[in-house]
Amino acid sequence: MIEAEKKRFTKDFTLQEPICEEGIEKAVAILKSGKIHRYNVDPDEKGEAALLEEEFAAYMGKKYCLACASCGSAMYLALKSAGVKPGDKVLCNAYTLAPVPGAIENAGAAIELVDIVDDYTIDLDDLEKKAAAPDAKWFMLSHMRGHIANMDRLMAICNAHGLVLIEDCAHTMGARWDGKKSGSFGAVACFSTQTYKHMNSGEGGLLVTDDPDLIARAIIYSGSYMLYERHTSRPGMDVFESIKTMVPNYSCRMDNLRAAILRPQLKVLDAQCERWNKRYRILEQGLNAIDGITCPRRDPREKYVGSSIQFSLTGQDEATIKRFLAECLQQGVELKWFGNKEPVGFTSAYESWRYFGTLPHLANTKRILAVMCDMRIPLTFTEDDCRLILDIIKDISATVLT
Numbered sequence: 001m002i003e004a005e006k007k008r009f010t011k012d013f014t015l016q017e018p019i020c021e022e023g024i025e026k027a028v029a030i031l032k033s034g035k036i037h038r039y040n041v042d043p044d045e046k047g048e049a050a051l052l053e054e055e056f057a058a059y060m061g062k063k064y065c066l067a068c069a070s071c072g073s074a075m076y077l078a079l080k081s082a083g084v085k086p087g088d089k090v091l092c093n094a095y096t097l098a099p100v101p102g103a104i105e106n107a108g109a110a111i112e113l114v115d116i117v118d119d120y121t122i123d124l125d126d127l128e129k130k131a132a133a134p135d136a137k138w139f140m141l142s143h144m145r146g147h148i149a150n151m152d153r154l155m156a157i158c159n160a161h162g163l164v165l166i167e168d169c170a171h172t173m174g175a176r177w178d179g180k181k182s183g184s185f186g187a188v189a190c191f192s193t194q195t196y197k198h199m200n201s202g203e204g205g206l207l208v209t210d211d212p213d214l215i216a217r218a219i220i221y222s223g224s225y226m227l228y229e230r231h232t233s234r235p236g237m238d239v240f241e242s243i244k245t246m247v248p249n250y251s252c253r254m255d256n257l258r259a260a261i262l263r264p265q266l267k268v269l270d271a272q273c274e275r276w277n278k279r280y281r282i283l284e285q286g287l288n289a290i291d292g293i294t295c296p297r298r299d300p301r302e303k304y305v306g307s308s309i310q311f312s313l314t315g316q317d318e319a320t321i322k323r324f325l326a327e328c329l330q331q332g333v334e335l336k337w338f339g340n341k342e343p344v345g346f347t348s349a350y351e352s353w354r355y356f357g358t359l360p361h362l363a364n365t366k367r368i369l370a371v372m373c374d375m376r377i378p379l380t381f382t383e384d385d386c387r388l389i390l391d392i393i394k395d396i397s398a399t400v401l402t
């Protein structure tokens, strides 16, 4: 019998859609004007960065927004502006991406990792235990890969123990828990507009809060010089007066060019999220139907944005998983694996954040990450592309997974 030709996928897993015409036109106009810096505006002119801040604050239902150079820098400013001091302990879920522990280290703080559970969200029992320690005051929650924990119980724990919540919403821009937007739970929340997230300006970050003192500190930290009056998403000038010489300038600003290409993307963000979810649901259903593969159960209160998908190869050993990944890659399906001993590409497990010294052994996180695969779902993939990817994974699973 002649073996049927193996299916192959040829699209690029890192290719996003182009910037829309409106964004390109705005960007070209700014380039022609040469006025790219956010404070390079006429006295009564609102720059693109200021307008983006107003619009994103409105989208989030928050009072204030600050546009930053990246989400990593926004998280750093959020920690500093919330009041984290060198040596303070910051709780953080152990399943996250390198810029998150990086921001904590940048603030001079110590990290206390919190375990995760089988649906990839933070272990709320472990959080409750660690939140009860007398020196637990700060909590950086990373909604890693868009998986949202039970925010009702999580907020109850924060409130009971006086934990200040800082949300990392790099993968939950546009998502909600029980109708409430992700990023509107914490004292402050940070979003990424890096190319692989939900809006694309190459690099960029957005910080939101309702706290006038926190935003005033964040604006000055971000590098506003004495030009903070030009921000329109800010409290009264009196809030800045007493701190203006007490807060250093860390130069983490966003420029008008990036803000200009983000503003039209914000208008279509919710529609884009729906497109991601259509693709996610096709993949989720197809993957769950394959023997040996399970996608995490998602709480019906979680309105996620499926810009990537994760699944577990439960019970498989390292050699089998490596063979599965290699065969998928050979057929053009690029999966990442959180179980790798060495950090690869964008992916790393908490053991590789060695600058913190020895980190604790978290049995559940290690067990869960050891079999977790990860796939991007760029919107350049059609729904048929998702079906082809499923066919390929299914064929390979049938021969490789035991």
Ligand SMILES: *Cc1c(COP(=O)(O)O)cnc(C)c1O
Residues within 6 Å of the ligand: 070, 071, 072, 073, 096, 097, 099, 100, 142, 143, 144, 145, 168, 170, 171, 191, 192, 193, 194, 203, 204, 205
């Ligand atoms: C991308 C990412 C960040 C940081 O975003 P940058 O804008 O690249 O600094 C933070 N947290 C998570 C979970 C991310 O995936």
